[in-house]
Amino acid sequence: MTDNNKPIDTLTLKEKVVEAIKMVYDPEIPVDVYELGLIYEINIFPVNNVHILMTLTSPACPSAEEIPGEIDMRIRSIPEVSDVNVEVTFDPPYAVDMMSEAAKLELGFM
Numbered sequence: 770m771t772d773n774n775k776p777i778d779t780l781t782l783k784e785k786v787v788e789a790i791k792m793v794y795d796p797e798i799p800v801d802v803y804e805l806g807l808i809y810e811i812n813i814f815p816v817n818n819v820h821i822l823m824t825l826t827s828p829a830c831p832s833a834e835e836i837p838g839e840i841d842m843r844i845r846s847i848p849e850v851s852d853v854n855v856e857v858t859f860d861p862p863y864a865v866d867m868m869s870e871a872a873k874l875e876l877g878f879m
Contacts, residue, residue, distance in 0.1 A: 777849045779813045786811055786819055786850075789843040796832055800875050802840070806867025809858070817851045819844055824863045833857075 790808060791801045802808065802823070810822035821840060825833055837855040844853045865878060873879045 777817070782813055782817060782819075782847070782849055783811055785847050786813075786821075786844055789847055790821075790840055792843050793836060793839045795826065795830075795836060798826075798876070800868075800872045802836060804869045804872040804875075806869065806872070807836075807863065817849050819850055819853045821853070821855045822858060823855065824858055824861075826863050828859055 787803060790803045790811075793802045794800070795802060795805065795807075798805065805826070807825065808821060808823050810820070812820040812822075814820065821844070823837065823840070825836065830836070837857055841853050841855045844850055844855075865873075868876070868878070870879070
C-alpha cells in the first residue's frame with residue numbers, strides 16, 4: 770500500500786523496480802545491470818512480492834554475490850514492496866547481444 774492507503778498497480782510498481790535495478794552497476798563495467806541485459810524477468814506477485822530472474826556476465830564473475838545482493842537491497846527500499854527474491858541463472862548464458870542499444874553504444878559495440 771502507498772502512503773495514502775491506495776494499492777499501487779503492478780505496472781507502476783514494476784516501473785519503480787526497474788528504476789531501482791538501474792541504480793546497480795557491475796563494478797567493472799560503466800553500465801547498469803538492466804541495460805547490460807542481466808535481468809531476464811521481473812515478476813510482481815500478489816501483495817507486492819517481487820521476483821527477479823537474472824544472470825551474470827560469467828559464472829566466474831567476481832561480483833557474483835555483490836550484484837544480486839545490491840539488487841535485493843535497492844528493491845527492498847521501495848516502500849510498496851513486501852518481499853524480494855533474486856534468483857541467478859546461467860540458462861541461457863549471457864551474451865553481448867542481450868545489451869540494450871544504449872549499453873552497446875556506451876561500451877563501443879556499435
